[in-house]
Amino acid sequence: MSLHIYNVLHREKMPFEPLYEGKVHMYVCGPTVYDHAHVGHAKTYISFDVVVRYLRSRGYDVLYVQNLTDVGHLLDSGEDRILKKASQSQALPMQIVETYARSYFEDMDALGVLRPDISPRASGHIPEQIAMIETLIAHSYAYVTERGNVYFDVHRWPEYGKLSNRRLEEQEAGARVDLRDDKRHVEDFALWKAAEPEHILRWDSPWGVGYPGWHIECSAMAKKYLGVTFDIHGGGVDNIFPHNECEIAQSEAANDAPFARFWMLVGSLTVPDEFGIPIKMSKSLGNFYTIKDALKLHRAEVLRTFILTSHYRNPVVFSEEALDGARRGWERLYSAVRLTREKLRTAAPGNAGAAFLDVLAGTRQKFIDALDDDFNAPGGIAALHDLTREVNTLLNSGQPVGQAVLEAIDATYRELGGDVLGIIPDEAAAGSAASAERETGLIRLLVDMRAEARAARDFATADRIRDQLAALGVALEDRADGTVWRAN
RNA sequence: GGCGACGUCGCCAAGUGGUAAGGCAAGGGUCUGCAAAACCCUCACCGUGGGUUCGAGUCCCACCGUCGCCUCCA
Structure with a gap:
């Protein structure tokens, strides 16, 4: 049996062969950096971390790209997430981005998630995004409005909906209509938006001053670093529509080539509500646990074990009981x-x-x-x-x-x-190598002294050493051939 | 309403046609100065009802229940 991957694009498990022998080009949608990451993010990125680690262990040369979204991701209200946070915290948008990008890497490092080979930022790839939009306009897949907005015309792309199994005609009824929009069809999605005066994340473009839509960054950056066609595109299932669907449409329309060959989507992390009903953990619902908080209660290996005891495609309920079992x-x-x-x-x-x-x-x-x-x-x-x-x-x-x-x-x-899997640490020791060595030596000394006390049947002393070490978080286990200790 | 999934032992969870992995918890043993850990034993007819098949958690239909998405979300 060779490696098989469930390809969401075809809704079936398929044998995996990379496009170029021995190399795997892989893109995973990264976070929007406007707040601390939560355990839901941990599930997605730990899952792909294991994918990358396993592919490498099988001898593949993996090029792993994961973006950071720092511009263009709008709220329902039309506000930019980054700008909203910036005005709330009285900081510059790029300070916000920097703060939470660092926080994100800190969390991922702590979780033992290997860093992507490339972590491109949307704001650093405006020219690439503009170039792609120009191609789409030139090929009539996109249109410019009087106000300087550019939209992708989904009716010009019959395959729109092939990943999420959505048909345009089925969408009409439920689609939200925003009267402020100047789209030809409600389903069209923004490639470029003209900036209002107060919108300070802005760049010059052939269509005036503005900023890119949310989806185009992934298309542009995947193309730049991985090529027009690459092996694996990953992300959380919650982004299957519209985000992933739009990526495919604009990439394939602009490049005239297939986009990702395999799509892998991770099931969402849910958390029980007040009635015990699992609800997706998300920032907007406010029902999230940050990775930093989770790491205060559980070591990284335990969180990884918890997440990895479910298959990546399945949803997982975040509960203390399940975590304890893990x-x-x-x-x-x-x-x-x-x-x-x-x-x-x-x-x-x-x-x-x-x-x-x-x-x-x-x-x-x-x-x-x-x-x-x-x-x-x-x-x-x-x-x-x-x-x-x-x-x-x-x-x-x-x-x-x-x-x-x-x-x-x-x-x-x-x-x-x-x-x-990243769940078995190399060494038990924490802290610097030197202090860890000293601590280990001290514990061994106490263990030896206790062994002498036990041999002399001085159980009071033996138990005192064991109890006091236990109070310090060091547990002792006596075996016929000696004592094994472990630190929490 | 549409689309996509899911429902397996008290809890978590693998398993896409051939008589149900694994972990936690529980009960009984062995070992131990005591303890802890470990090991052995015990512990499921797979939401309900039909159907296909020599044979079905595994395929089909219906029903019940739950979740995700439907342009904020990993």
């Missing part, structure tokens, strides 16, 4: 890794217990089979849990296990759980 499940995995590494410190050289290498090979195969099947991360995690049972059994059996075998176990967790 935490305990993750602890089970990580304890086995910790035990392996602890054993490794004193292991005898050699490959005693080499029969276990077959188990590792089996785990690897199960993991690959799962991820090959449309990035089935839950299946991958299940493979790690199966492995964990075997590892615990082996390491508790009292049989000798050589260094080579322990290293192979550690490497399996490191590669599958660490490199691909």
Whole structure:
């Protein structure tokens, strides 16, 4: 079985072959940076992080582009999101953009989400957007109005609606009509808007001073960095219409070439309302938890585990109960890794217990089979849990296990759980390497002293050390062959 | 109303034709100075009703329920 991806464009799982052998060109719609990111964003970007990590682990050279929207994203009221925030905070628009772009990267870094190769900003690509709009006008796919607005004429593009399965005639009845609009048809969408005097995010264009529509940035930047046709376009399903649909229409009309070959859309994160009904987490509804707040309560690996135990296309309900289950499940995995590494410190050289290498090979195969099947991360995690049972059994059996075998176990967790899923940390230590080393040494010293007390049957001292360490967040577990500790 | 999904053990959740992965919780054991962890055992006829098929969570129809989108949203 080779890698298969569910392609939203065709509504079916299809074998994945990149356009250029060995290379994957991938674009994911990024956030509009006018506020702190929330856990819903985390779901989308962790999901694509695993996609990128897995593709790389399979040997693909991935070029991953994810934009930052910093202009043109309007509210219903016609206000620009960035400008609204700027006037509220009495700051320059670009200060807002800078503040929240930094906040976004901070959060993603903390979540272990690898940075995209390129993070282009809409405001930095105005000429590219203007050029694309000019092409669309030249080919009569777009028109300029008296007021200096430019709209894409969806009736000129029969395939409009092919991603979201929407037909124009079905839209007419429900479409919102804005009397201020000067569109030919209500379904037409803006490529360029003339700026009102108070609109300070403005640029010169062939149609007067104005600013780009929201959708054109993704088309222009994807083309610039990935080419007119590229492999994968991702995003949250909530943007399937109109945003993704408009991207396809304007790109294919302007480039006269297919746009993205595979469309991957991530299911939304929901949060129960006061009646327990799950509602999509979103900024506009105000029912969101910021990533910063979530990270105060749960470590990044646990949040990743929580998100990755559901398939990326499914919606997920954000609840403390589910998060707690994820935490305990993750602890089970990580304890086995910790035990392996602890054993490794004193292991005898050699490959005693080499029969276990077959188990590792089996785990690897199960993991690959799962991820090959449309990035089935839950299946991958299940493979790690199966492995964990075997590892615990082996390491508790009292049989000798050589260094080579322990290293192979550690490497399996490191590669599958660490490199691909990002849920197994390299080292338990936090802080600087030097202080972490010192802390580890101090804990080991106390553990050794406690072992001496236990040997002398001085349980009062032994329990005092264990209790006080527990109060500091360091838990001890006594085993027949010694004590294992873990820090929260 | 239209479009798109979903409904699998108390909770989370895989599984697109061949007698239901995994985690959490729960109960019973083993181990332990105590504890913790670990290991073993137990724990589901897959929303309802029809249909197709030798065989269906898995395909079709209807119904019930839930969510997302319908130009603010990852």
